[in-house]
Amino acid sequence: MHQRHSFRFSLLGLTAAGLPLTPAALLAGGVPQTRDPERTASLVTRAHTVLATHCFKCHGGTAPLSKLDLTTSAAARRGGTHGPAVAPGRPQDSRLLRMVEGTLKPQMPPTGALSDADVAALREWIAAGAQWPAAAPQANGAADGRPGAGAPGSARPGSALTHWAFRPVARPTPPAVRDPWVRGPVDAFVLTRLRAAGLRPAPEADRSTLIRRVTFDLHGVPPTPEEVEQFVQDRSPHAYEKVVDRLLASPRYGERQARHWLDLARFAESEGFKADETRPNAWRYRDYVIESFNSDKPYNRFMMEQVAGDELYPDQPAALVATGFNRHWADESNARNIRLRRQEILNDITDTVGSVYLGLTVGCARCHDHKYDPIPQKDYYRLQAFFAASQPREDIPLVSRAELVRHRGAVAQWEARTRDTRVALEALEQPVREKLVRGKRMPFTPEVQDAIDTPPAKRTALQWQLFLKVSPQLEVKDEDIGKAMKGEEKARWERLRAEMAREAPKKPSDLPLALGITDVGRTAPPVHTLAVGVYDAPLEEVQPGFLSAATTEAPQIVPPREVESTGRRSALARWLGDARNPLTTRVIVNRIWQQHFGRGLVASASDFGRTGDPPTHPELLDWLAGTFTGRETLNWSVKGLHRLLVTTSAYRQSSRFEATAAAKDPQNLLLWRYRRWRLEGEAIRDAALLVSGRLSGKMGGPSIFPDLPRGVVTRGGWPVTADPQERDRRSVYIFVRRNMRYPLFEAFDFPDTHEPCARRNVTNTAPQALMLFNSELALGMAESMAGRIVQDAESPAGRVERAYRLAFGRAPESEEREQALQFLSRQSSLLRDRLGRGEKLAAPRGASGGDPAEGAALVDLCHALMNANEFLYVD
């Protein structure tokens, strides 16, 4: 309690008047009803956080205590058995407030009194009119001429509809604002809000800032000095749009955009857990994502391929690779409790799909009904049921059906030719193997033993899954078979194996393979709601179903004709990809907005639920969602959406500070300036490589392993790539090991790959400084950059100029040039001393001749620029 009090007083100590107000004076004095929407929204959020935390558990749901349901406005006003709970505008007449204060008994909540701050929040909220988060007029499915019940987005009446995220996307008309600043509808929405708050947008950023910003934003690397110069000199009215179009047309765009998606897909190329084994073909998914963005694949198609590519587009290798999305969970190769592992995997898939596509914390409903959002526990398992038949595969052939048939024919021929040898070999091995397997299967549960023993034709879908999951652990190595044999038997076995070894090269070579998901067959194992989420405590059986809060539509599940599959995931994919889905559409436009503006219109980009952040610009969000999906407008084009956003005046603003605006809107929620940001670890490395002249443009293929700092080892292995040019490829191609993040990236907040990351942390740590200031890696980049500059310019002043242009995208001002020259001469003399002592100096790479101390000083200058804030931040 002590801390609560100290908190309150320090809060009050800073009120505008600076007077020592008592809490009562401030809070009980009756806060006037406010018309400021921002303020109201925050009061509502605060109060509902308190209500949701302390009250909804009993006063919500299907059977609220005292028949008082506080989850909706209407129900709360109607009240329970003791009368209305709230009297809007009159806190002291509200039962709710009096009971939490303790002035009306029994005091609520019964588990213990609320903190003073929480009570104050409720009081202020009631005084301001006691609005519920969605007190705005309800949109309904029929209002905009769209089909009513049955369509995605046409939710059930009741509490679900009152939350904005579940309501159908209305495409509001942009406000009519006449202002030269307004370049289009987005700006009209933004400016309207700014004006209402008495704010004005910042002036447009200067051209060198703008091109650096948009190039980092869309490519993850800085512009070259030549690109900056060209843009600065371009007098044409559409100079900026030309830059944007050039950037979007370049394959560098897909490499940048893919990394955002890979964060969400919890992409990694190893298993995690103990052994962290490499997944040899996981990189194909990374290439799939890059290629999808570069070819501007419509987002709904992109989404559908990842959820059900194998069912919907079985003939297209890319769609099979796409199913890797649901295969990126960490896995334990020696898990003993197979049934539990299966459930954990299904949970991972359900939670990931829920968070990435639907922007909801569905995982909260795994053990009980969601505490805040209208997601009953049953809905969690209904969603999970779409994936119940999922079967991970590591061997999906990536060729056309015809080629597959040809290949199988060739293999069959080879097999026929080697049949006798193989049969003889098998006859020898079979008994040995059986004996060895007996020991290996011991640790597994009876259920798994049954699955192993059931003849293939009789195995149920679940048994198949268990069997396939346990099989790798039952595999007997050839060498172990050899060890278990002796005498004549062993000699014969070795002869047969030698024979097979001679035949092996004639076997048709393996097809390119992908890892991904298919169904185990045409039927799915039953799915049950699980008591408190315990994997073997089933309650009632459930069928696949969409979130009941978002739609009343039932999935149309039709098994596909061409593949042995249930068709469940296709049904889910179609719902996700439907333009009328209120969640998927808002979620993706918000994610792209977040990329460009540093904060989503909904700041909690993967939590559109009640405890997430409400949208700062709800109409703009809906307008964007509608525009993104509209057939006549963007028609799901992600590139189109980027273009729409980065060409706005809102995006082109300067990031300059403005005290009066900051006082009104310290978090810049209304966008009165551009939000400055720090480069991610990948962009830092790519930028350093680019300015060093070393960045390789090679795309795709298996991942690379650049050097690790000395002393860093990892169990999964890190076979350093031999070719130095290969090591200088873009960061997106660096191998992603689950148990050990590449150290530079780890220092700069690369997310953990065990779950989706919607927005990276941004930290400022000493290890980052050590990484950039002391590592061989950074120094090596500086040596390359210096080597390049030595080629480009002769005089010290020319070199300083070039270094600034490369690193910061601008020329040094005269004072800066002087300071840099002074640094070079001071550093040269220090280095000359070192040289005199016979110590080794750094040298510009690839440059011969020249004074060694001056060369080393230039390396230091380049190294310093790469460590500077101006290099790491984007204005």
Next chain:
Amino acid sequence: MNIRNRQRGERAWATRAHDGVPSPGGEPHVPRIASRRDLLFRAGMGFGGLALSALLAQDEARADAGPEAAGRSAANPLSGRSGHLAARADSVIFLFMEGGPSHLDLFDPKPELQRLAGQPLPASYGRPITAMGVSSNALLPTKRTFRKYGKSGVEVSDWYPNVAKHVDRLCVIRSCWADGLNHVGSVCQMNTGSILAGRPSLGAWVQYGLGCANANLPGFVILLDEKEPIGGPKNWSSGFMPATYQGTQFRPDGAPILNLAPPETLSGAQQRSKLDFVQLLNHRYGRGREDFTELDARINAYELAFRMQSSATEAVSLAHETESTRRLYGMDNPVTEKFGRNCLLARRMVERGVRFVELYCGTGSQWDAHTDLEGNHSKMCAISDLPVAGLLTDLAQRGMLDRTLVVWGGEFGRTPMSEKGIGRDHNPYGFTMFMAGAGVKAGHVHGSTDDLGLRAVEGRAHVHDLHATILHLLGLDHLRLTYRHHGRDERATVNAGKVVEGILA
């Protein structure tokens, strides 16, 4: 609904599900406004005109601030601060015996096991699932001799004679239990609370809650004896929290921290002069950007990094440690030298204000005595016995044990059933750990396992309970130390955990 009780009993291995069990007190894992920063970021707009950064600077930073605040706070997120409660301990030294030491042969003598030697596990014990499937194997008696030591008469086996001398300082917890069957999940749980990777480690939570008392050293230090532990760096990761709070591995050879020493072409005056130039550039860039405190934070981070070059090097230098101190830790003997050195380093870290030191003994599952219990444990006990005893002696002599909590244990114990007649399988159902020092009872035995040492029965202490207790001793309430992640206020104890009151002094 009996699932919950079953969960705590037979379902020890039902792992993730455990995470979902509402805690005994009925505390829902729900958001609550827990700090100024939290309130301001969730609701602060209502107070327009508040000096946000001034408040943040005073913030105890114990609740979620989200990426925005984490990155943009003016305050140093690692500055030292106090917790929710009066702290009994300032620091923790966690001696992690990796691989799973056998409680049955060290701290938990079982006459019944000797009596039933060679017989199968009685049917009344059920068929526990184990890593190697030993539930039908014969019971393996211990070959060790147990003796009562000290005034307290707590029993210790002859494998730990030096630790035994400290028995009146120890609080032996015989009723620990965990959820994982395999090493990786169990090591992960002992560190992070969950057998599935991705959560912040306990040390990270402590840094988040308390910061570091020494501004020139990391607050959470990892010392390894050889290779990396099973699961690698994710065991000291900050999970979904900012990287600021993750553990820093101090390396045995060369510079103790990654990149602490500059390359050979960069030295003293030259490096400082270069850093000065970087800061000159930064100050220039900062003009007109004063509102953006992240830029200052970076300037400070560089200065800290520079100071760490000397402070961290000094912390690991044993130049001023006497011969007798070295001998105390067994540094004069090749068997105990390596772990002894780490124990001594741990004392030095704690002396310098490091909050949480975790040192592994036997990294890479070296205590994992499946097939040769005698050989394996003879070796591992010889490696660890003297250094652990030396650490306790040294801390006590220096008056540091009162404010330092020492924790000893592995990720699980071992089965009473034999493996191949000479080893023991993993046993997460019941095992022993001990604590010593700040705030815990001395010369005390807490809880018990069943007659065969298979399952914890009395005073059961799950990993979450142990974590709650460690936090409690540091002055942190595990129910209030929360971090908002994906719509939930996450805790170090996931969704369970109760302070083990019985061991508090």
